[in-house]
Amino acid sequence: MRTVLLILAAVLCWAGLGVMGKELYRLGAEPLTVVVLRVGVAAGLLGLVLALVSPASLRVSTRRLPGLAVYGLLGVAVNMACFFYALQHTTVTTAIVIAYAHPAMVVLLARLVFAEPLTKQILGALSLTLAGVFLVAEGYDLSALRLNLPGVGFALANASGIAAFTVLGKRLVKGTDSWTVLMYGLLFGGAVLASVWALRGPVMHPLSAYGWLLILALAVFPSILAYGLYLRALTRLAAGRAAIAATLEPVLASLLAWAILGERVSPPQAAGAALVLVGVLVIRTRRAPSAPPPVQRA
Numbered sequence: 001m002r003t004v005l006l007i008l009a010a011v012l013c014w015a016g017l018g019v020m021g022k023e024l025y026r027l028g029a030e031p032l033t034v035v036v037l038r039v040g041v042a043a044g045l046l047g048l049v050l051a052l053v054s055p056a057s058l059r060v061s062t063r064r065l066p067g068l069a070v071y072g073l074l075g076v077a078v079n080m081a082c083f084f085y086a087l088q089h090t091t092v093t094t095a096i097v098i099a100y101a102h103p104a105m106v107v108l109l110a111r112l113v114f115a116e117p118l119t120k121q122i123l124g125a126l127s128l129t130l131a132g133v134f135l136v137a138e139g140y141d142l143s144a145l146r147l148n149l150p151g152v153g154f155a156l157a158n159a160s161g162i163a164a165f166t167v168l169g170k171r172l173v174k175g176t177d178s179w180t181v182l183m184y185g186l187l188f189g190g191a192v193l194a195s196v197w198a199l200r201g202p203v204m205h206p207l208s209a210y211g212w213l214l215i216l217a218l219a220v221f222p223s224i225l226a227y228g229l230y231l232r233a234l235t236r237l238a239a240g241r242a243a244i245a246a247t248l249e250p251v252l253a254s255l256l257a258w259a260i261l262g263e264r265v266s267p268p269q270a271a272g273a274a275l276v277l278v279g280v281l282v283i284r285t286r287r288a289p290s291a292p293p294p295v296q297r298a
Helices: 002-015 017-026 031-053 062-089 092-099 102-114 120-136 149-172 178-200 209-234 239-245 248-260 267-283
Strands: none
Touching: 002 017, 002 209, 002 239, 002 248, 017 031, 017 209, 017 248, 031 062, 031 178, 031 209, 062 092, 062 149, 062 178, 092 120, 092 149, 102 120, 102 149, 102 239, 120 239, 120 248, 120 267, 149 178, 149 209, 149 239, 178 209, 209 239, 239 267, 248 267
C-alpha cells in the first residue's frame, strides 16, 4: 500500500507541470530558461535540506560518481531538455504520444538488466496504458500530428531519457539513498543544461514575484517531490511496473487542465483515461521480489 501511495503522490506532483509551465509561458518566460531555473533551484533546495537534515547523505563514494553523472546527463538533462526541443519541431500531441513509449522501453530494459519477467499481466497492462495515453493525448486527431525527423528524434530522445531515469535510478538506489541519487542527478544534469543555455546565449526576461513563485513550485513539486518519491518507490517496486503506473500522469494532467484552465475533455480522452486506469489496476503494484537467499553449503 505504501508503494502505491508513493507512485500516486509522484504522479500527482508531475501532473501540475503542464499547468505551471503554461502559466510561465503566458508571463513571457522562455522554455529552456525555465528548465534551467527549475533544475538549478531544485538542486539548491534539495542540497540545503539534505545538508541540514542528513549531512552524511551528501557524501558518496568516488566510484559512484560516474554512474551518477551519467544518470544526471540522461535521466535529467536529456529527459527535460529534449521534450522542449521536440516541441520546437512538432506538436504537443506528437511529442506526448512518442514520449510515452518510455514504459515499453523500461519493460524491455528491465528484462535485460534486472531479469524482470515479461508476463501476460505486464504486457496486457502495457498495451492498455499505451492505448489510453494515445487517446488522452488525442493522437487519433491527424491534424494535431506533425511527423518530421527532428521532432520525432527529440521526442524519442525524451522517451529514452525518461526510461534512463527509471532503469538507472533502479540500479543506483540499491547502493545509495534515493534522495542522494536525485540530488546528484539534479546537480550533474543541471550543470549540463546550464552549459547548453550559456553556450546558446542566455535568454532571461524579468520575472514577477508570481513568476518566481511558479519557478519555486516547479522545483519543489514536479522536480524534488515527484522524482524523489518515484525513486523511493523504485526501491520497493519493479521498474516495469513503476513505469506503467506513471502513465497516470497525462491523465491527471488533463484533469487539472480541465479543472484549472478550462480545457475540454473529449469522449475519446475520457475513454483513454479509463484504459490507463484499468491498465494500472491490472499490474496491482506489488513489491518487487527480493533476491533469493544464498545457498548454504555444507
